[in-house]
Amino acid sequence: MKIFVLSIAFATCGVAWSAPDTLLLEQGQALYEGAGSCVACHLEDGKGQPGSVPPLVNSDWLGDTNRTVAIVLRGLAGPIKVNAKRYYSAMPPQLLFDDEKIAKIVTYVNNAWGNTGPEVTEQQVSAARASLPEDVLTPEAVLKRFPFPQNKQKANGTYTPDFDDTLSVIDHPVVYRTFMPGASPAAFAVALPGNQYYCWDAGESRLRYIWTKGGFIRGNQVHWSSNGKPIASFNGTPYYRAQSSLLKPENDRELARTNHGTPFYDTSQAQDFPFVIEGAKGPPKYRGYRLINGYPEFRYQLGNHVIHEHIKATEDATGVVRRFRVEPPVELTFNVTLDPAAKITSSAGIVDHEGLLKLSAQQAREFQLTILEREPFIPVPVTNTQGEKTK
Numbered sequence: 001m002k003i004f005v006l007s008i009a010f011a012t013c014g015v016a017w018s019a020p021d022t023l024l025l026e027q028g029q030a031l032y033e034g035a036g037s038c039v040a041c042h043l044e045d046g047k048g049q050p051g052s053v054p055p056l057v058n059s060d061w062l063g064d065t066n067r068t069v070a071i072v073l074r075g076l077a078g079p080i081k082v083n084a085k086r087y088y089s090a091m092p093p094q095l096l097f098d099d100e101k102i103a104k105i106v107t108y109v110n111n112a113w114g115n116t117g118p119e120v121t122e123q124q125v126s127a128a129r130a131s132l133p134e135d136v137l138t139p140e141a142v143l144k145r146f147p148f149p150q151n152k153q154k155a156n157g158t159y160t161p162d163f164d165d166t167l168s169v170i171d172h173p174v175v176y177r178t179f180m181p182g183a184s185p186a187a188f189a190v191a192l193p194g195n196q197y198y199c200w201d202a203g204e205s206r207l208r209y210i211w212t213k214g215g216f217i218r219g220n221q222v223h224w225s226s227n228g229k230p231i232a233s234f235n236g237t238p239y240y241r242a243q244s245s246l247l248k249p250e251n252d253r254e255l256a257r258t259n260h261g262t263p264f265y266d267t268s269q270a271q272d273f274p275f276v277i278e279g280a281k282g283p284p285k286y287r288g289y290r291l292i293n294g295y296p297e298f299r300y301q302l303g304n305h306v307i308h309e310h311i312k313a314t315e316d317a318t319g320v321v322r323r324f325r326v327e328p329p330v331e332l333t334f335n336v337t338l339d340p341a342a343k344i345t346s347s348a349g350i351v352d353h354e355g356l357l358k359l360s361a362q363q364a365r366e367f368q369l370t371i372l373e374r375e376p377f378i379p380v381p382v383t384n385t386q387g388e389k390t391k
């Protein structure tokens with residue numbers, strides 16, 4: 001394969017291969033650094049972004065230029081190892097560029113930041129475009145076509161994600177507005193420091209579910225539901241699921257599976273808003289959210305009463321605390337929804353065996369609901385390639 005690359009370089013340049021000329025590299029750099037180009041993710045210094053975008057500086061993946069061209073043309077999605085570090089993300093196909101531009105960009109990448117590699121020709125890119133399958137490439141598909149030389153294999157390739165890929169330690173709240181399984185189109189996915197994650201549905205003004213195992217959603221790891229809408233995915237199973245009359249129990253159980261049939265529904269039809277206030281008719285009105293130190297506080301209104309909800313992980317990160325304020329305060333019943341995988345307690349009143357919490361106006365002014373995972377995540381020992389257990 002290498003020989004093929006070099007022979008094209010010989011043929012088109014008509015001279016022995018050497019570092020590409022400055023003008024070509026400048027053009028490549030301008031394309032690399034253009035709006036919406038590689039720079040948006042891999043950054044100007046080519047170092048990528050820890051935990052989410054792999055580096056191009058000194059990347060072994062660049063060792064075979066045809067591999068790079070394939071990735072740029074078709075994109076790449078799935079768990080990969082680059083120079084022994086793990087990434088689990090997705091790169092979209094780079095549709096902005098024609099063959100000539102891609103040739104220039106890859107030539108630049110091959111020779112930027114101390115990298116050394118061959119010049120890429122337009123013909124080489126066209127040939128790849130004509131021969132590659134149309135789909136976004138998986139790491140397996142790339143490696144089948146363009147395997148690593150044996151001495152580079154260990155540090156590169158793909159891997160099977162496991163619970164250790166709760167990956168990055170979340171040190172500040174991350175808030176996404178995205179399509180989530182088992183939620184209306186107006187859903188939030190929030191990651192809390194302490195690596196607790198929740199889905200809050202603004203369409204229904206309620207928390208939908210909480211999970212921690214398996215890691216947060218991958219922002220760009222999109223799947224498609226049966227009705228053709230993109231929907232985020234995550235690997236774990238929620239340990240807390242709040243009921244909604246709009247979701248069938250089997251859908252509720254399968255929340256973490258991405259492609260189930262009916263993730264979206266018309267929220268105006270929900271019959272079972274969790275808060276019951278005498279004289280105040282539903283459905284609730286969603287009043288927006290604000291960020292307090294990066295944590296969202298949701299506001300929603302039932303009758304004349306505005307409920308504020310603010311969610312944080314517990315200090316030991318085995319669950320979450322939902323802090324509520326009701327203004328003006330009023331006597332209410334809160335249907336908490338029990339879940340066998342969660343232990344639920346309230347700072348005021350008692351959550352009964354049906355999951356009902358009755359509060360006086362005084363108690364409802366400000367109270368906290370703590371939801372703990374019954375079997376918190378305990379890291380499993382990782383088996384290395386020799387089959388020995390490591391810590």
Ligand code: HEC
Pocket residue numbers: 036037038039040041042052053054055056059060061062068071072076077078079080082087088089090091092094105106109139
């Ligand atoms: C939207 C963000 C994004 C853009 C734009 C982008 N990439 Fe990527 N790139 C990624 C991510 C994320 C991965 C890792 C994908 C995975 O985890 O499977 C990746 C992987 C790669 C890889 C293989 C791994 C490595 O680090 O060597 C190469 C090569 C690469 N990109 C080159 C490029 C080039 C060249 C461009 C511009 C033409 C580009 N990328 C544009 C996000 C991006």
